[in-house]
Amino acid sequence: MKILLVNTYDKGGAAKACLRLHEALISKGYDSNLLILHPSQDNSRADVKVFRPKSSNVFTKIWNRVIRKFDFKRKQRKTEEYNFRRNRSKHLEYFSMPDSNYDITQSEYYKNADVINLHWVAQFLDYESFFRKNKKPVFWTMHDMSPFLGGEHYEEIYDGIDDNGNPIPRIIKPEEQIMFDSIIAKKRMIFSRVNNLKLISPSNWLKTQAQNSEIFGNYEGYCIPNTIDSDTFRIYEDLDFRNSNQIDKTKTNILFVSQSLKNSRKGIEILIKTIVSLNDDRLSFYAVGSDDNIDLETLGITSFGSIESEDEMCQIYNAMDVFVLPSLIDNLPNTAIESCMCGTPVIGFDVGGISDIIDDGLNGILVAQANSSGLRDGIEKFLDLGVKWNRNEIRKHALEKYNAETVVNQYINVFEAAMKN
Numbered sequence: 397m398k399i400l401l402v403n404t405y406d407k408g409g410a411a412k413a414c415l416r417l418h419e420a421l422i423s424k425g426y427d428s429n430l431l432i433l434h435p436s437q438d439n440s441r442a443d444v445k446v447f448r449p450k451s452s453n454v455f456t457k458i459w460n461r462v463i464r465k466f467d468f469k470r471k472q473r474k475t476e477e478y479n480f481r482r483n484r485s486k487h488l489e490y491f492s493m494p495d496s497n498y499d500i501t502q503s504e505y506y507k508n509a510d511v512i513n514l515h516w517v518a519q520f521l522d523y524e525s526f527f528r529k530n531k532k533p534v535f536w537t538m539h540d541m542s543p544f545l546g547g548e549h550y551e552e553i554y555d556g557i558d559d560n561g562n563p564i565p566r567i568i569k570p571e572e573q574i575m576f577d578s579i580i581a582k583k584r585m586i587f588s589r590v591n592n593l594k595l596i597s598p599s600n601w602l603k604t605q606a607q608n609s610e611i612f613g614n615y616e617g618y619c620i621p622n623t624i625d626s627d628t629f630r631i632y633e634d635l636d637f638r639n640s641n642q643i644d645k646t647k648t649n650i651l652f653v654s655q656s657l658k659n660s661r662k663g664i665e666i667l668i669k670t671i672v673s674l675n676d677d678r679l680s681f682y683a684v685g686s687d688d689n690i691d692l693e694t695l696g697i698t699s700f701g702s703i704e705s706e707d708e709m710c711q712i713y714n715a716m717d718v719f720v721l722p723s724l725i726d727n728l729p730n731t732a733i734e735s736c737m738c739g740t741p742v743i744g745f746d747v748g749g750i751s752d753i754i755d756d757g758l759n760g761i762l763v764a765q766a767n768s769s770g771l772r773d774g775i776e777k778f779l780d781l782g783v784k785w786n787r788n789e790i791r792k793h794a795l796e797k798y799n800a801e802t803v804v805n806q807y808i809n810v811f812e813a814a815m816k817n
Contacts, residue, residue, distance in 0.1 A: 397815060400509035401430045402500060403516050406444055408655060409730050410516035410539035413598070413622040417537075417807065418443070420623050420800035426808065429505045433498065433520040447520070450502050480575055485566075487556045487660035489549050492518035492542060494583055501529045511535065511811045513596075518542060518549070523583065527590045533814040537596040537620075540727055544583070544611040546576030550725050551605075556660060561669035561768025563724055583611050594814065596807075598622050598728035599749020618810055621752070622728055623803035626795055628706045629713070629737035631787055637711045641700075647680045648779060651716040651740075652697070653731045654685040663722030663745075664690075669768035670722075671696050674775065684712060713738035718760075718778055722771050726750055736760075736794035739787025743774045758783060759790040 421428035554563035597603035721744035742760035756762035763774040
């Protein structure tokens, strides 16, 4: 069985999950290829294939240019889409359309595959042409809600936070609702004709959301978590790292991680409000991610900056006492699982798939109230009571759920069942 995984990028949370699955499949002896559209500058991996559109002859290229020049409806649509994205609130997540200029079915890797496993494919997958042409079994591993929403990647019900650290309910503008409805209508039409698609959700929450949606409500779904490299993310004491970064073990060291620290959904604003309200010199706060010119030092947060090395991330998790995850909505964050693999407990809101990871009071604290006062209460509870499991038990629990062999076996079982049918 030849498996093709498809993802737009080779970096980012979804890309990491996809790459780790690809590597685990290969390590278990399966024939896996990974097809991406946008490689990072430092990508030199032979096992990651970059999509190259078929070159057209000169006549076709000239004809396409003429069509683009005089296709005023297309130009108007692109302008409307651009203006729509530009006018969205800065607090909101990525927005994408269900179409692209790429035809994945042209790829030799697609043609040679028996099973197609889509991952995060925004701006790469052209929904209409792909599902019309494709006759192979397709599994869509959803890393967010984008496949069944009207352009948004999460159903965001908040737009920033107020001065008290409470999320502000979002008001949907009329032009937003029109755009959402038009995309949903297009997806409804496309998927009304698709009968070879099955859904994979890393979290129970996302599986439920997909099953309750009008787009995917009739499709069979599975809950299979992301896998984490347990050899890389492990428990070990690195005193040199701790000393060189002046991490004081007499304090409770608290870590926050986000690819972009400006990502409002991940809760940096809530964390900042929480730090101010705690005003506790027993605590030290650290952050990993692109700081986007945020003055973290003034806010009482020591920044490690963006970290690409997984070995270095492992050192950071091990140097911390607890990892905080104040996301307002999330699927199955890799960072929380990585932290648990390193034996470091997690404090997070009871939203999305975070409750799949945190066993309240055992390997972390699950906070019911998703605001700064709730996060403060969660941190204070951790300071007062700690968690019942020690670092080795936290890692053992994570290994049982997220080890590569368990996850790969689940994928192979559903792939083989589809092939038989």
